[in-house]
Amino acid sequence: MPRQAADRPLLAVLRGERRDPPPVWLMRQAGRYLPEYRALRSEKGGFLELCYDPVAAAEVTLQPIRRFGFDGAILFSDILVIPHALGQKLWFETGEGPRLAPPLIDGDLDGLKADRSKLDPIYQTVRRVVADLPPHTTMLGFAGSPWTVATYMVAGQGTKDQNPARRLAYRESFAFQRLIDAIVAATVTYLVGQIDAGVEAVQLFDSWAGSLAPDEFLRWVVAPNRAIVEQLRERRPGVPIIGFPKGIGEKLPVYARETGVDALGIDETIDPVWANEALPANLPVQGNLDPLCLLAGGEGLGNAVSRIRAAFSKRPHIFNLGHGILPDTPIVHVEQLLAKVRA
């Protein structure tokens, strides 16, 4: 059932309109800084249990909407559900992070048994959220970008400098290309599923896009993201795609131009004045408050918000952090941020 027609400021900006004040949401807004999230998570047992439980995941997705009235609700899930659906075992070690087994040290997926039905609960989550979402709130889906997802698949866990995947990409570029292609295909199907369940825009998270040398960046970051954009646009036209390539600095203009994303998320290390000058004039930009600035609060927070808003005062802008909100961020600082952004 399609959602009620209504003005959705976030969706309007993603389509190229400028709104003042800018719409706002926060990466990881459904998360540990919220007491209601912590309560539900400890009841359900863990992070992955929440992700695969549509009732709980929908509730978690809606919690920050109820509390803060953000302009976007982002699906509560994880980028590693794709490796899981492709056949790797997935679990989280307490205090350490994700584990995938077996690690694909040679990039070879052939021994794994893919099972796309593992993604069904996530589509159910989307349907549940959309049914309860206020009419002006945009529903956002997401996936990891192939390079970032591959770094976990190859190493079997997070790594300091993505060394195992980078080595494999240099040494066995043919095998690595096959792995990337498989992730591209699975990601397109997954995002189509999210869109058919009700998401109105999607974000591609490329957390480790910044670890590659320039030619490798073009091959393993730009090309796969462009492939996803092209295939998604063909299969589900009109759904805006936000690219978020973290840590790529001076390569942002190349990424924006060559991938064809509809909007660009920028991280907190980027000078917004530089970004505004360097990026295409009408490209919607999302970002880029330092999560530590939000955590620290005080006068610095207000000043930082003003500087970001001023830098992007002539283009479509979505206010966001440059990275996920930190678990020990005081809720009162989020309230102060929203008051300042909406002033």
Added chain:
Amino acid sequence: MPRQAADRPLLAVLRGERRDPPPVWLMRQAGRYLPEYRALRSEKGGFLELCYDPVAAAEVTLQPIRRFGFDGAILFSDILVIPHALGQKLWFETGEGPRLAPPLIDGDLDGLKADRSKLDPIYQTVRRVVADLPPHTTMLGFAGSPWTVATYMVAGQGTKDQNPARRLAYRESFAFQRLIDAIVAATVTYLVGQIDAGVEAVQLFDSWAGSLAPDEFLRWVVAPNRAIVEQLRERRPGVPIIGFPKGIGEKLPVYARETGVDALGIDETIDPVWANEALPANLPVQGNLDPLCLLAGGEGLGNAVSRIRAAFSKRPHIFNLGHGILPDTPIVHVEQLLAKVRA
């Protein structure tokens, strides 16, 4: 005793001359990829024991010069000898990395007992190396940049995202400024000592310069590096200073302009064509082969070397890696690299 007059290509390039082929050295060239280094290190017991033993440290500094004839010999030492001289205890946990105690969680140095004589063995190392160095080889000293050194001093160890120091800098910027100022002062004295012992150029390593938001970058990276450049230039004029701010991408032009460094090291993620266009025309640039490309070897290595040389074919250029050489790099790949650079 001053060194014999001779043509030193690396020093000439640092002073603004272009040389073709470019002079070459590699970050961490004195290190674990060399069997002769591993033998001496296991004999001496550990990394710090080597650093503080002038005979051993001089030998380690000279090993790669004998084997490969690099154009620069870089002092074998560690950036954390400054916190050690400022009064923190320093040791290395096997397989984990450096530890400093007590961690300066509030940035306050007052409880520590500084002892600058801890740096004396390092000056002795320089004197020993210089006495044995071939006449055309340039002797390079170095120090950590204040921000990077402070991240270790505050956390008491390496951290994934420099979170403890970044928090302190937001929350207690006055205390953090005092800590940075103390590191600036100690670093200038330390580099003057290295110069007086015989180093002919110095490099400032700012490994974590890329983790800061733009205003914090100006305050904690640019300003302290500029202070070091100004004070060193006043006290020991004519000694070139190489800045190496890792991971700062689009902020490289600002860093180069505002710190006043004589030459700029760039990391492997930077597109050399972009860097050549974005940086001042005659600024000497050092870099920027991906250490993983050197490790992987093969056709890709030759192509990458050619692309870097071509990009910097109109400016003073020192060939180097974009980051330290990896311990499992085959020595034959270093030989191939040198043949290609010198071709």
